Amino acid sequence: MKVTAKWTLTLAAVFFSITLANAQLVTVSTLHRPYDPVVIKASDFPEFINQPISSLHVWAYRDSTGRWEPIPFQVDPINENGSYFGFKTGLLSARDELLLMAKDLGDRVPNGYWPADDSSKIFQRYEIFVQDTLHLSQQGWAYFFQSASLDSVSPVNYVDYDSANDEIRSDAYQLGFNENFGLPDKIIIPQAIEHPDTNIFERFKFRFKIIAKIKQWWGSYSKEVIISEENLQRVQNDA
Secondary structure, X not given: OEEEEEEEOOOOHHHHHXXXXXXXXXXXXXXXXXXXXXXXXXXXXXXXXXXXXXXXEEEEEEOOOOEEEEOOEEEEOOOOOXXXXXXXXOEOOOOOEEEEEHHHOEEEOOOOOOOOOOHHHHOOXXXXXXXXXXXXXXXXXXXXXXXXXXOOOOOOOOEEEEOOOOEEEEOOOEEEEOOOOOOEEEEEOOOOOOOOOOOOOOOOOOEEEEEEEEEEOOEEEEEEEXXXXXXXXXXXXXX
């Protein structure tokens, strides 16, 4: 899918109260991608860089109900080495990523129409436009706000993590990991199979071949080491 982001300026309240009354200015979402995530680099939102992530909110407008609503999203911090396991500062970095689900996108509103929140109108907002590149007529929108007072915690939760069993769970799948190596060893898709508790994961296969050149005082030689799931040993730190 193609994802673009742009910002729009705050306009006077009298303007958006008039334009909203004209329903033809609201473009209804036609996007139908129920399983696809939308991932956008934070660098596409320069006005929000170095701002507290807790002050950022993603909302969608539903013309069918005439209401704004918060939609689920998350910000993945990425450190300078490109790792997702870096130190979290709580501020949006240009390296970070904004993630949301395509199915939660809503309709497009006129530039001057905002939620009933005065704090959000102090800042610029971003209109997020998503288009299915296989079906160009399918489009959806969301709006990325900054506000100190906007209450935008969505009640929807798609994924949970069970730390006791090291498992990721959702309505669509369940993914478990081997306690020794951290490799996946369980996949359950409850809605797709006859027996909803059946683990369809058979085996995690991988192959590494390492050729090490070892130098000694009397010369050097090469040693080939092949590592697979058959001979992988757990490394323990006894320190």
